[in-house]
Each structure stands twice: as structure tokens, then as C-alpha cells.
Amino acid sequence: MKNFYNLNDIKDINQSIDEILDIKNNIGKYQKIFDDKIIGLIFFNPSLRTRMSTYKASKNLGLEPFFINISNNTWSLEFEDGKIMDSSNVEHIKDAARVISNYCDIIGVRSFPLLKSKENDAEDQIIKSFIKYSNIPVFNMESSIAHPLQALTDLVTIKENSKVKKPKVLLTWAPHIKPLPHAVPNSFVRAMKKMNFDISIANPKGFDLDPTISKGLKINNDQLDAFKGVDFVYAKNWSSFENYGKVSSNYNDWIVDEKKMAKTNNAKFMHCLPIRRNLVATDNVIDSEQSLIIDQSENRTYTAQYIIKKLLKNG
């Protein structure tokens, strides 16, 4: 694996999960193996978990993390090829990526979509430009359309908590006040398909995911019906794909509550966080014994450690 852009970069997903769990259970075995290397962590957008878990993973491996918050403490970047740079952007990605490659041994990039143009967001220009122009490995810390570190972590968390080999997993849309990206649900569905888990999706009409992602899956517009008998409930909001980037306040009854969870097979509750309490899910669900949200955030460190180690060993 030269770069980690999405889950397709992983050849053997089961082996990856086993290795991540080995890191978790034998953390001493994986300490300080890359002394004197520098990891650049480039953020175009806010983060708590990704920022802290990649920091911790880097320190565990013996790497020195260097955070770059674009537009905040560095020059604003231009991504368009051939552009006459007479507007606000100061430095072209062609130059910046090669300069960063001189100072670092590996870089992670977080860049959200603008949610204005489906076509532009699908190009995933920022991370793909870093991959194109960098001379070192690049990994995705959530791009316009993919969040593979989160999805791989979610697989590990399901593996740890599933009583059966092929669990029934429901990805349910939940309410939100702001237009949110599709990166998390896209990568979650991709992960479930890779494992051949019994995955279904519940969302209101008009909120189907990109059909290339949800192809072949059952999409239920009746949320209560969708909860019946499932082993895992993964809640997430996403803005409309069809009416691109739009939100609606018409579906606040899609909140995940105890009544809906009672329809499941004593299901575990999952969310990538941050979660807006009592809008996406009730306090009672989030704080219940069935909730795995804190386990998911803990596992982010081991997944990051696995990916960084793999990229540096191969690079």
C-alpha cells in the first residue's frame, strides 16, 4: 500500500482487522519503531478524534507529529492547474506538497466537501492533489467522499462486539440542522460490503446515498420497520445526494430513541462522533450499556497506528 485513500487500498480486510486488534492488545510490541521520522497532519477542517488519535498513534510509533492548519497557520493553497494566481491563494499545491515531502516522511490530510457541486466534490481534488504531487505516503483523514480510518475502526469495533459471524447491521439516517458530508456513510457501507455483513439502510425519501455506494442494498423508508431484529445500529446524518447538499427539518422524528432500539436484537448503538445529543439520538440511547461510541473513538488510535506503520514500512 503506497497511499491510503480509501478501503480499496487494503488487500485483505480480515488480516487488517486482526493486525489492528493485535496492536490494541499488545501495544508494547509496536512502540517507538520509527524514531527520527516526522508525520505531517494537515487539517483544512476541524477535528477532535482524528487529530488526537493520529497524534497518539504517531507518538506510540516514535514519530514526531507536526500539525498544519491550512489558512490558519500556513499560506492558503491553490489547486487549479494552470491558474493565474492573482487572487487570494498564495501557494500552489504542486509546490507545497513537494516542500512538505522534504520535511516529513508521511502526511495525513483532512478536507471536507463544499457540498455545492456533486461533480466537484466527487473529484476529491484536495487529497488527490496531495497524493499526486507528494513524494511520500499520504493517508486520508476524511476527504470529500471517504473516511476510511473511521470505517476500518468501525469494522474493528463490530468485530469485537459481534456475537455472530455475519451480523445484521443497520445504517440509519438521523436528523441534523446542518448539511453534512457523505464521507462517513459512504465508507461505512463500503466496509460492510467488503465484510459481506448483512447491511441495510434506512433513510427518508430524497436522502438516498450515492446509488453507486448503496447499489444492491435494501433501502427502507420506514425507520421503525428497519430496526427490527438488527444487531448493530449505526446512526449518521447526511445531506441529500439527489437534491445535493440540502437538509430538511421535516424528519426530526428520525431520532434514534429507546422505543426504536427496543425493536432490535438488543443491538449495539454506534456513531462516529461528534453527535448532537437529543437531535440525532437521545441521551438514554447514547449513555446506554449498548452504546459503543467511546469504544469506537478509542479504536481510532490503533487503526491510525496500523495504517501509518504499514505505509512507512512499504514506503
Ligand code: CP
Ligand atoms: N469521527 C471523527 O472523525 O471525528 P473528528 O471529526 O472529531 O475527527
